[in-house]
Amino acid sequence: MGSERLLLMMFAVAAAAQNDVSVDCGRDSVTVRWSPVSPQKPDPSRALLGACPPSSSSAESGHELLFSSSLLDCGFQRKVTQDRVTYSNLLTYDRRPAGPFLSRSVQCVYELAVSGAEEEDEGVVTFSLELMNSDFSAPAESLRFRLGSALQVRAAVESRSRRPLWIYMQSCIASTDADIGRAARVHPVISNDGCLMESKWGNSSFLPRRHPAEIRLHLQAFKFALGQKIFLLCDLEAWDVQRIDRRECHYIKQQRRWELLDDRSQSYICSSCDSSFFQRTEAERGMSAHKVLGPFVMEEESLETQSSSERGLSDVPVWLMLLLVSVALGTVMGALAISYYLCFWRGGRLGYRPSRDLLTKY
Missing domain, CATH: 2.60.40.4100 (Zona pellucida, ZP-C domain)
Structure with a gap:
Protein backbone atom coordinates (compact mmCIF):
# COMPACT_ATOMS: atom_id res chain seq x y z
CA MET A 1 0.00 0.00 0.00
CA GLY A 2 2.90 2.35 0.59
CA SER A 3 4.31 1.92 -2.92
CA GLU A 4 1.79 4.41 -4.36
CA ARG A 5 3.48 7.46 -2.76
CA LEU A 6 0.12 8.37 -1.21
CA LEU A 7 -0.39 9.82 2.27
CA LEU A 8 -2.82 7.81 4.40
CA MET A 9 -5.14 10.21 6.23
CA MET A 10 -7.63 7.83 7.83
CA PHE A 11 -9.28 4.47 7.36
CA ALA A 12 -12.89 3.43 7.72
CA VAL A 13 -14.88 0.20 7.63
CA ALA A 14 -17.79 -0.71 5.40
CA ALA A 15 -19.30 -4.10 6.15
CA ALA A 16 -22.51 -5.86 5.26
CA ALA A 17 -25.72 -4.34 6.51
CA GLN A 18 -26.35 -7.43 8.65
CA ASN A 19 -25.19 -7.16 12.27
CA ASP A 20 -23.74 -10.70 12.30
CA VAL A 21 -20.45 -9.45 10.83
CA SER A 22 -17.77 -7.41 12.57
CA VAL A 23 -14.85 -6.02 10.53
CA ASP A 24 -11.68 -4.44 11.93
CA CYS A 25 -9.45 -2.90 9.25
CA GLY A 26 -5.79 -2.36 10.00
CA ARG A 27 -3.26 -0.49 7.92
CA ASP A 28 -2.64 -3.48 5.65
CA SER A 29 -4.68 -6.28 7.25
CA VAL A 30 -8.21 -7.10 8.31
CA THR A 31 -9.88 -9.13 11.06
CA VAL A 32 -13.42 -10.40 10.49
CA ARG A 33 -15.76 -12.01 12.99
CA TRP A 34 -18.85 -13.69 11.60
CA SER A 35 -21.72 -15.55 13.26
CA PRO A 36 -23.59 -17.14 10.34
CA VAL A 37 -27.21 -18.04 10.97
CA SER A 38 -27.23 -21.79 11.49
CA PRO A 39 -29.20 -24.16 13.78
CA GLN A 40 -25.93 -25.85 14.69
CA LYS A 41 -22.45 -24.68 15.54
CA PRO A 42 -20.85 -23.37 12.29
CA ASP A 43 -18.47 -25.75 10.58
CA PRO A 44 -15.18 -23.87 9.78
CA SER A 45 -14.58 -26.13 6.77
CA ARG A 46 -17.70 -24.69 5.09
CA ALA A 47 -16.74 -21.02 5.49
CA LEU A 48 -14.45 -18.83 3.35
CA LEU A 49 -13.30 -15.24 3.21
CA GLY A 50 -12.63 -14.97 -0.51
CA ALA A 51 -10.30 -17.95 -0.95
CA CYS A 52 -9.20 -18.27 2.71
CA PRO A 53 -10.71 -20.47 5.44
CA PRO A 54 -11.13 -19.22 9.03
CA SER A 55 -8.08 -19.02 11.27
CA SER A 56 -7.30 -21.97 13.49
CA SER A 57 -8.75 -20.24 16.57
CA SER A 58 -12.21 -19.99 15.04
CA ALA A 59 -13.13 -23.47 16.23
CA GLU A 60 -12.94 -22.22 19.84
CA SER A 61 -15.21 -19.21 19.24
CA GLY A 62 -18.53 -20.97 19.61
CA HIS A 63 -20.89 -19.77 16.90
CA GLU A 64 -18.42 -17.10 15.76
CA LEU A 65 -15.96 -17.62 12.89
CA LEU A 66 -12.73 -15.63 13.00
CA PHE A 67 -10.78 -14.59 9.89
CA SER A 68 -7.45 -12.77 10.00
CA SER A 69 -5.78 -11.86 6.71
CA SER A 70 -3.53 -9.45 4.85
CA LEU A 71 -5.37 -7.23 2.37
CA LEU A 72 -3.01 -8.58 -0.30
CA ASP A 73 -4.22 -12.17 0.24
CA CYS A 74 -7.48 -14.16 0.01
CA GLY A 75 -8.54 -12.53 -3.26
CA PHE A 76 -9.29 -9.03 -1.98
CA GLN A 77 -10.16 -6.73 -4.87
CA ARG A 78 -8.56 -3.32 -4.73
CA LYS A 79 -10.07 -0.24 -6.37
CA VAL A 80 -8.59 3.25 -6.39
CA THR A 81 -10.63 6.39 -6.92
CA GLN A 82 -9.51 9.99 -6.71
CA ASP A 83 -9.52 10.19 -2.92
CA ARG A 84 -9.73 6.66 -1.55
CA VAL A 85 -8.69 3.02 -1.86
CA THR A 86 -11.26 0.26 -1.30
CA TYR A 87 -10.51 -3.41 -0.61
CA SER A 88 -13.51 -5.71 -1.13
CA ASN A 89 -14.13 -9.41 -0.53
CA LEU A 90 -16.95 -11.88 0.07
CA LEU A 91 -17.76 -14.12 3.05
CA THR A 92 -19.49 -17.39 2.11
CA TYR A 93 -20.90 -20.27 4.14
CA ASP A 94 -22.15 -23.51 2.57
CA ARG A 95 -25.26 -24.77 4.39
CA ARG A 96 -26.17 -27.45 1.84
CA PRO A 97 -28.14 -29.69 1.84
CA ALA A 98 -30.14 -28.19 4.72
CA GLY A 99 -30.09 -24.66 3.35
CA PRO A 100 -28.64 -22.39 0.64
CA PHE A 101 -25.34 -20.53 0.67
CA LEU A 102 -24.93 -17.54 2.96
CA SER A 103 -22.84 -14.59 1.77
CA ARG A 104 -21.78 -11.25 3.22
CA SER A 105 -19.71 -8.46 1.69
CA VAL A 106 -16.64 -7.10 3.46
CA GLN A 107 -14.94 -3.79 2.65
CA CYS A 108 -12.10 -1.73 4.03
CA VAL A 109 -12.11 1.87 2.79
CA TYR A 110 -9.06 4.08 3.16
CA GLU A 111 -9.28 7.80 2.51
CA LEU A 112 -6.16 9.25 0.93
CA ALA A 113 -4.54 12.60 0.32
CA VAL A 114 -1.68 13.43 -2.02
CA SER A 115 0.53 16.42 -2.62
CA GLY A 116 -0.27 18.67 -5.59
CA ALA A 117 2.43 17.28 -7.90
CA GLU A 118 1.64 13.67 -7.03
CA GLU A 119 -2.09 14.22 -7.47
CA GLU A 120 -1.50 15.53 -10.98
CA ASP A 121 0.62 12.52 -11.87
CA GLU A 122 -1.82 9.99 -10.41
CA GLY A 123 -4.78 11.46 -12.28
CA LEU A 303 -13.46 -6.10 -57.70
CA GLU A 304 -10.00 -6.03 -56.18
CA THR A 305 -9.20 -9.53 -57.38
CA GLN A 306 -10.30 -8.72 -60.93
CA SER A 307 -8.25 -5.54 -61.13
CA SER A 308 -5.21 -7.40 -59.78
CA SER A 309 -5.50 -10.01 -62.55
CA GLU A 310 -5.76 -7.35 -65.23
CA ARG A 311 -2.78 -5.50 -63.83
CA GLY A 312 -0.77 -8.73 -63.83
CA LEU A 313 -1.29 -9.30 -67.57
CA SER A 314 -0.59 -5.72 -68.55
CA ASP A 315 2.68 -5.68 -66.61
CA VAL A 316 4.28 -8.51 -68.72
CA PRO A 317 7.11 -7.12 -70.98
CA VAL A 318 6.57 -7.21 -74.79
CA TRP A 319 9.74 -9.23 -75.51
CA LEU A 320 8.63 -11.89 -73.03
CA MET A 321 5.20 -12.10 -74.66
CA LEU A 322 6.84 -12.59 -78.12
CA LEU A 323 9.15 -15.27 -76.76
CA LEU A 324 6.27 -17.16 -75.18
CA VAL A 325 4.24 -17.00 -78.40
CA SER A 326 7.20 -18.25 -80.47
CA VAL A 327 7.83 -21.18 -78.14
CA ALA A 328 4.14 -22.08 -78.19
CA LEU A 329 3.98 -22.00 -82.02
CA GLY A 330 7.17 -24.09 -82.32
CA THR A 331 5.76 -26.67 -79.95
CA VAL A 332 2.51 -26.93 -81.92
CA MET A 333 4.31 -27.27 -85.30
CA GLY A 334 6.64 -29.93 -83.94
CA ALA A 335 3.74 -31.92 -82.58
CA LEU A 336 1.94 -31.79 -85.94
CA ALA A 337 5.05 -32.94 -87.86
CA ILE A 338 5.62 -35.91 -85.55
CA SER A 339 1.96 -36.88 -85.77
CA TYR A 340 2.05 -36.81 -89.60
CA TYR A 341 5.19 -38.93 -89.70
CA LEU A 342 3.85 -41.58 -87.33
CA CYS A 343 0.28 -41.75 -88.57
CA PHE A 344 0.50 -41.22 -92.36
CA TRP A 345 3.95 -41.70 -93.84
CA ARG A 346 5.65 -44.31 -91.68
CA GLY A 347 2.45 -45.80 -90.38
CA GLY A 348 1.10 -46.48 -93.91
CA ARG A 349 4.32 -48.06 -95.17
CA LEU A 350 4.66 -50.39 -92.19
CA GLY A 351 1.53 -52.23 -93.25
CA TYR A 352 2.68 -52.61 -96.93
CA ARG A 353 3.73 -56.15 -98.23
CA PRO A 354 4.32 -56.76 -102.00
CA SER A 355 2.53 -59.85 -103.39
CA ARG A 356 4.49 -62.92 -104.62
CA ASP A 357 3.26 -62.44 -108.19
CA LEU A 358 4.77 -59.01 -108.41
CA LEU A 359 8.11 -60.29 -107.07
CA THR A 360 8.36 -63.15 -109.63
CA LYS A 361 7.08 -61.10 -112.50
CA TYR A 362 10.24 -59.12 -112.81
Missing part, protein backbone atom coordinates in the same frame (compact mmCIF):
# COMPACT_ATOMS: atom_id res chain seq x y z
CA VAL A 124 -3.30 11.41 -15.79
CA VAL A 125 -4.57 8.39 -17.74
CA THR A 126 -4.27 8.12 -21.52
CA PHE A 127 -6.41 5.80 -23.67
CA SER A 128 -5.53 4.90 -27.27
CA LEU A 129 -7.30 3.04 -30.08
CA GLU A 130 -5.53 2.31 -33.37
CA LEU A 131 -5.36 0.03 -36.41
CA MET A 132 -2.16 -2.03 -36.50
CA ASN A 133 -0.30 -4.17 -39.04
CA SER A 134 -0.52 -7.98 -39.00
CA ASP A 135 1.90 -8.53 -36.10
CA PHE A 136 0.95 -5.39 -34.15
CA SER A 137 4.47 -4.02 -34.47
CA ALA A 138 3.44 -0.74 -36.15
CA PRO A 139 0.34 1.17 -37.32
CA ALA A 140 -1.45 -0.26 -40.38
CA GLU A 141 0.06 0.91 -43.69
CA SER A 142 -3.27 0.89 -45.54
CA LEU A 143 -6.73 1.87 -44.38
CA ARG A 144 -8.53 -0.03 -47.17
CA PHE A 145 -9.58 -3.60 -46.41
CA ARG A 146 -11.10 -6.30 -48.64
CA LEU A 147 -14.03 -8.35 -47.35
CA GLY A 148 -12.70 -11.20 -45.22
CA SER A 149 -9.31 -9.61 -44.57
CA ALA A 150 -8.15 -8.74 -41.05
CA LEU A 151 -8.41 -5.44 -39.22
CA GLN A 152 -6.04 -5.61 -36.25
CA VAL A 153 -7.31 -3.24 -33.56
CA ARG A 154 -5.31 -2.32 -30.46
CA ALA A 155 -6.82 -0.63 -27.40
CA ALA A 156 -4.47 0.46 -24.61
CA VAL A 157 -4.30 2.61 -21.49
CA GLU A 158 -1.30 4.30 -19.90
CA SER A 159 -0.90 6.01 -16.54
CA ARG A 160 1.89 8.16 -15.14
CA SER A 161 1.61 6.31 -11.86
CA ARG A 162 3.39 3.04 -11.31
CA ARG A 163 0.27 1.05 -10.57
CA PRO A 164 -0.81 -1.32 -13.40
CA LEU A 165 -4.17 -0.84 -15.09
CA TRP A 166 -6.62 -3.30 -16.66
CA ILE A 167 -8.43 -2.13 -19.81
CA TYR A 168 -11.81 -3.36 -21.03
CA MET A 169 -13.67 -2.69 -24.28
CA GLN A 170 -17.27 -2.24 -23.16
CA SER A 171 -18.77 -1.43 -26.57
CA CYS A 172 -17.78 -0.68 -30.17
CA ILE A 173 -20.05 0.45 -33.00
CA ALA A 174 -19.20 0.69 -36.71
CA SER A 175 -20.64 3.95 -38.05
CA THR A 176 -20.66 5.96 -41.26
CA ASP A 177 -19.92 9.14 -39.26
CA ALA A 178 -17.63 9.97 -36.35
CA ASP A 179 -20.71 11.43 -34.64
CA ILE A 180 -23.19 8.61 -34.17
CA GLY A 181 -26.01 11.15 -34.06
CA ARG A 182 -25.32 12.05 -37.69
CA ALA A 183 -24.61 8.52 -38.95
CA ALA A 184 -26.80 7.12 -41.72
CA ARG A 185 -25.87 3.54 -40.81
CA VAL A 186 -24.51 1.84 -37.68
CA HIS A 187 -23.54 -1.73 -36.84
CA PRO A 188 -22.76 -3.19 -33.36
CA VAL A 189 -19.36 -4.88 -33.12
CA ILE A 190 -19.04 -5.17 -29.32
CA SER A 191 -22.19 -4.81 -27.24
CA ASN A 192 -23.80 -5.86 -23.96
CA ASP A 193 -20.77 -4.82 -21.87
CA GLY A 194 -17.96 -6.67 -23.60
CA CYS A 195 -19.57 -9.25 -25.95
CA LEU A 196 -17.84 -9.39 -29.35
CA MET A 197 -20.89 -9.96 -31.55
CA GLU A 198 -18.79 -10.09 -34.74
CA SER A 199 -17.16 -13.28 -33.41
CA LYS A 200 -20.55 -14.99 -33.81
CA TRP A 201 -21.42 -13.47 -37.18
CA GLY A 202 -17.89 -13.68 -38.67
CA ASN A 203 -14.41 -14.90 -37.77
CA SER A 204 -13.42 -12.17 -35.35
CA SER A 205 -11.95 -12.75 -31.88
CA PHE A 206 -10.06 -11.21 -29.00
CA LEU A 207 -6.39 -12.21 -29.02
CA PRO A 208 -4.68 -13.33 -25.79
CA ARG A 209 -3.56 -10.45 -23.60
CA ARG A 210 0.15 -9.68 -23.49
CA HIS A 211 -0.39 -7.47 -20.45
CA PRO A 212 -3.43 -6.04 -18.60
CA ALA A 213 -3.24 -2.53 -20.08
CA GLU A 214 -3.74 -3.71 -23.68
CA ILE A 215 -6.44 -5.52 -25.65
CA ARG A 216 -5.83 -6.88 -29.14
CA LEU A 217 -8.84 -7.44 -31.39
CA HIS A 218 -8.74 -9.46 -34.62
CA LEU A 219 -11.68 -8.08 -36.60
CA GLN A 220 -12.60 -9.67 -39.93
CA ALA A 221 -13.75 -7.12 -42.51
CA PHE A 222 -17.51 -7.53 -42.90
CA LYS A 223 -20.16 -6.29 -45.33
CA PHE A 224 -21.04 -2.84 -44.03
CA ALA A 225 -21.09 0.48 -45.94
CA LEU A 226 -18.80 -0.95 -48.63
CA GLY A 227 -16.67 1.67 -50.33
CA GLN A 228 -17.68 4.36 -47.81
CA LYS A 229 -15.74 5.91 -44.95
CA ILE A 230 -16.27 3.93 -41.75
CA PHE A 231 -15.54 4.83 -38.14
CA LEU A 232 -15.26 2.56 -35.10
CA LEU A 233 -16.72 4.23 -32.00
CA CYS A 234 -15.61 2.49 -28.78
CA ASP A 235 -16.24 2.97 -25.06
CA LEU A 236 -13.16 1.91 -23.07
CA GLU A 237 -12.83 1.44 -19.32
CA ALA A 238 -9.81 0.93 -17.07
CA TRP A 239 -9.37 -0.25 -13.48
CA ASP A 240 -6.28 -0.73 -11.35
CA VAL A 241 -7.35 -4.32 -10.55
CA GLN A 242 -8.80 -7.16 -12.57
CA ARG A 243 -12.58 -7.06 -12.21
CA ILE A 244 -14.83 -10.11 -12.02
CA ASP A 245 -17.75 -7.90 -13.08
CA ARG A 246 -16.02 -6.70 -16.27
CA ARG A 247 -15.70 -9.07 -19.19
CA GLU A 248 -14.35 -9.56 -22.70
CA CYS A 249 -16.26 -12.42 -24.39
CA HIS A 250 -15.95 -13.95 -27.86
CA TYR A 251 -17.82 -16.82 -29.49
CA ILE A 252 -16.11 -20.16 -30.21
CA LYS A 253 -18.02 -21.53 -33.20
CA GLN A 254 -16.56 -25.05 -33.08
CA GLN A 255 -17.83 -25.44 -29.50
CA ARG A 256 -20.94 -23.27 -29.93
CA ARG A 257 -20.29 -21.30 -26.79
CA TRP A 258 -19.03 -17.97 -25.50
CA GLU A 259 -15.59 -17.82 -23.87
CA LEU A 260 -14.16 -15.30 -21.40
CA LEU A 261 -10.87 -13.84 -22.64
CA ASP A 262 -9.09 -13.55 -19.29
CA ASP A 263 -10.20 -16.80 -17.64
CA ARG A 264 -11.84 -19.65 -19.58
CA SER A 265 -12.93 -21.34 -16.36
CA GLN A 266 -15.18 -18.34 -15.62
CA SER A 267 -16.86 -18.31 -19.05
CA TYR A 268 -20.29 -18.62 -17.45
CA ILE A 269 -20.05 -14.83 -17.07
CA CYS A 270 -20.51 -14.67 -20.87
CA SER A 271 -23.71 -16.76 -20.87
CA SER A 272 -25.91 -13.66 -21.10
CA CYS A 273 -24.29 -12.38 -24.32
CA ASP A 274 -27.14 -13.81 -26.38
CA SER A 275 -30.04 -13.62 -23.98
CA SER A 276 -30.04 -10.52 -21.78
CA PHE A 277 -28.13 -7.50 -20.59
CA PHE A 278 -25.19 -8.07 -18.26
CA GLN A 279 -25.83 -6.90 -14.69
CA ARG A 280 -22.78 -5.36 -13.08
CA THR A 281 -22.17 -5.90 -9.37
CA GLU A 282 -22.07 -2.13 -8.79
CA ALA A 283 -23.02 1.02 -10.65
CA GLU A 284 -19.71 2.83 -10.11
CA ARG A 285 -17.49 3.10 -13.16
CA GLY A 286 -13.73 3.12 -13.43
CA MET A 287 -11.67 5.46 -15.56
CA SER A 288 -13.30 5.62 -18.98
CA ALA A 289 -12.96 7.16 -22.43
CA HIS A 290 -14.85 7.32 -25.70
CA LYS A 291 -12.47 6.80 -28.64
CA VAL A 292 -13.08 7.07 -32.39
CA LEU A 293 -11.02 5.04 -34.88
CA GLY A 294 -10.99 5.91 -38.57
CA PRO A 295 -11.95 6.61 -41.17
CA PHE A 296 -11.15 3.39 -43.00
CA VAL A 297 -12.82 1.65 -45.98
CA MET A 298 -14.03 -1.91 -46.56
CA GLU A 299 -14.35 -3.07 -50.19
CA GLU A 300 -15.73 -5.95 -52.24
CA GLU A 301 -13.10 -8.65 -52.71
CA SER A 302 -14.18 -9.55 -56.30
